[in-house]
Amino acid sequence: MTAAQLPPVAPEVTATLVEDLSPRLRKRLDAAVAKLAAYPVHRDGDTVVIAVDDETALRLHAPGGAVATPDAIVCGCLLAPACVHRAAAACAAPAADPPAEPPADPVRQPAQAPASKEPPAPPAIPSADEVASPAQRAAAAALWSAGAAVLEAGVDGAGAVAQAALLRAAHTARLRQLPRAAAAAITVVTLLRAARAHDPSYRTADLVTALAELLTTAHRLRTVSGAELAAVRGRARRPYSPDGSLRLYGLFTEPVVTGSGHGGARTWVAGPDGRLYTVGDVAPGGVGRALGVADRAVRLGDTALTHRELGRAGLAVAGATVSPDGRLGAGKGVKAVSARGAGWWEPPLAALWEVPPAAQAARALASVSRYADPDGGGSDLLFLDVELLGAVREAGGSCLLARCEGGTAVRLAVADDDPALAHRDNLMLLATAPGMRLRIIGRLAPAHHPRLTLLACSHPTGEGIVDLGFDRLRRADLPDPGAPVHPAPPRPGDGGTSPALHLLERRVEQTVPAGRAALGLLGDTTAEAGRLRRAGLPTAAGLLTALCASAAQRERDGFGRLLPADTDGFATHWLAAARYTAAVAESLCAAAWQPAPGSDPGEPRPFTAPAAPADFTAPADPAGGR
Structure with a gap:
């Protein structure tokens, strides 16, 4: 049995079941969770059944896709309902997302409610002297105590009981309208479980960031006021605001595969002013769904374009709704029709590559900061003209080395290692063509050296673009092979x-x-x-x-006994x-990312941007070129 086979369980359900155990059973809970992994599991409609033994079955009833009450977990053993099996099943299952609340106005959930004729009022901003309520401060204190206890014990000591304390604090924080703190606590629990299960995708740095985010949010809730308080509280759901009519131009499409088993596609588009937007379709399904969704029609208005077609075409949207991070809403009031796209060398998209790399990196770094405001917006994409230099060896493998404007050496890494996706094969093939010049789009990877995860590039033959997660390059598309392997370039820091x-x-x-x-x-x-x-x-x-x-x-007391730490x-x-x-x-x-000629491997030489395809022409715009 794996966690993915079990339905998500609400945090308050897990916390209640663990709190109801006797002290003796709490000591056995971690061992019970480990044993549960060896039991067979099968699904019967909305119920997941775990065969504890030949005569005992553990049932998790999830009619809405998640276990919402303690009574929905039923065990057939003689000690039920006070047995350890119910709590172990809840601790082994993934934590459920909070239930969706009815929208305060139609714009907050554009996919489910009709558009309002009147634009909604902007969210209320606390006055300059407003502070968190006593209930919120108490919830923040509980989150701090639970996070500090995890830090005290470490991963090895933060078992099911410590995780249940975090889940209880997260549930309380959500009830006190503190969604950002509650989400941080759930993230810590998820990473703790991955670490204890020896999940190969787990990284200690991720748990460090999650714990620091939890403790930071809990601390700030007790100290900040005014507009800063609203950011620290966070939002339960992503707000969508009206943005009128938009003329959009497709850039590229990337696969989305998450560690929680979700998969899909995200298409990036840009407006005439260079602002970036995304149209996504992500749901449970993993990499298989990601490969299939790319060729499905986008959920936006009446357009019949697929995600991959939209990445090379355009849209004219009326009644658009946009979230702070640039996601386009798909409500009933949104109208969209296909329009002419623009090439990467054609206005308005060409302007994205004209911004100096250092300025792009500074903008992207603000959005990928470990503790950035979730509603801060901004994009982590960089648009560069590069000359490929070949492969470079690293401790974790090899990546592609390139040189961009100013002589800065940039490492281009794989965006996703899943063999079903084309990222790694394409990157290794490009590494065999040193000297080739490309126009690329990548996502900033914060490091002590310039580094991107490569997402899309102009086609080596000059014909169109390549979505490096979906499209597969062929050897015939490249110049003659024979690339040397370069040593790692010096790092400015x-x-x-x-x-x-x-x-x-x-x-x-x-x-x-x-x-x-x-x-x-x-x-x-x-x-x-x-x-x-x-x-x-x-x-x-x-x-x-x-x-x-x-x-x-x-410290010790008067009798020499150690006091609590x-x-x-x-x-x-x-x-x-x-x-x-x-x-x-x-x-x-x-x-x-600042230009540093001395860090360039090899002899410095003038950089020439890749030229537009010789046969590049702008087709007519059926939408009138708005």
Whole structure:
């Protein structure tokens, strides 16, 4: 049995079942969750049945797609309903998303409600002196305590009971209208379960970011006011606002495959002013659904264009609704018809490639920041003209090395390693054609060196574009093979702060899997702090010293007995170190994109952008070119 075979369970259901267990059964809960993975599972309509043994069955009833009440999990053993099996099943299943609430106005859910004739009022902004309510502050305090307990115990010690405490705090936060904090807690639980199940897709850095986001949000809810309070509270659902009539031009289509088993496609389009929009179709189904959705009609108005066709064509939309992050709504009031597209070398799309790479990187970095406002908008895409240099070896494999404007060496990595998608095959094929010039679109990958995940490029023959996740290049499309493998280029930050920063980063990450005790046993860290100071990072040195001192600090009472550790104080020091390292890493990423001729592998030479196809002509626009 795997978690994907079980229906999602509401967080409050899991928390209730764990809280109802006796202390003796709570100690056995983690072992029961592990045993459950070996039991056979089958689905009977809306019910999932787990065969505990030949005579005992555990049933999870999910009529709406998720288990919504504790009574919906029924066990046939003699100890039911006070048995450990019900709680173990809830802990093994994925956490369900919060139920959808009725929209306050039709624009908030354009896919399900008719469009309103009157534009909705903008969301209320708290006054400058408004602060969180006492109930919200109490919910934030519960989230902080649950997150600090996870940090204290580490992944190995944060079992089902600690996860249930986080789920209870998340449920309370959602009831107190704190959706951003609740979502952060659910993310931490999901990553904890992936870590404990040895999921190959789990990364410690992801859990570090999720824990820091949870603790940051919980702390800020108790301290901020005014407009900042609204951002920290977050929104339960993505708001859509009217945007009138739009003339859109297709850019490309990318597959979307998530770790939760969802799959689909996302098509990027641009307006005449260069603003980017997306039209997506993502639902449970994984990579198989992603490959199929690309050739289905987009859900927008009456257009019959598929996602892949829209990536090369255009749309004229009336009554458009747009979310802050650029997603186009598909409500009944939205009208859309097919229109002429534009080539990448033709206005208005050509202007996207005219922005200097450093400016594009700075804009993209603001949207992919680890702690960016979810409603902040912005795009993480970069539009570059590059010259391919060949493959470059890295610790995790190889990637494609290219040179863009200003002589900056950029590493182009695979966007998705799934063999069913064409990303890796296309990238490895392009690596055999050094010297070829292409116009590309990639997603910024924050690192100490310029790095993108490659999404689309102009066709090597000059005929159209290539959606690198869906379209497969052939050897005949490229010049003669025979590419050398280049050594890794020098990184702009490698001569200063970059190597020393890892001394603090590794202590921040070390805490998450092993808990506070891992740092408490380090002993003297004077040498590491000295290296940080010599590298020009005195703040990092002070944070490292304070973090390790807080981890080792244990006071005793008058009888010499150890007192409980100061989990809040340690969480505060850890959070400060985590946020500091993230800020420095983002600064190094921005600096790496600045033109640096000395970092160019090989002899510097003038850069020439790829030319437009010789036979490129602009067809007539049936929509009138609005």
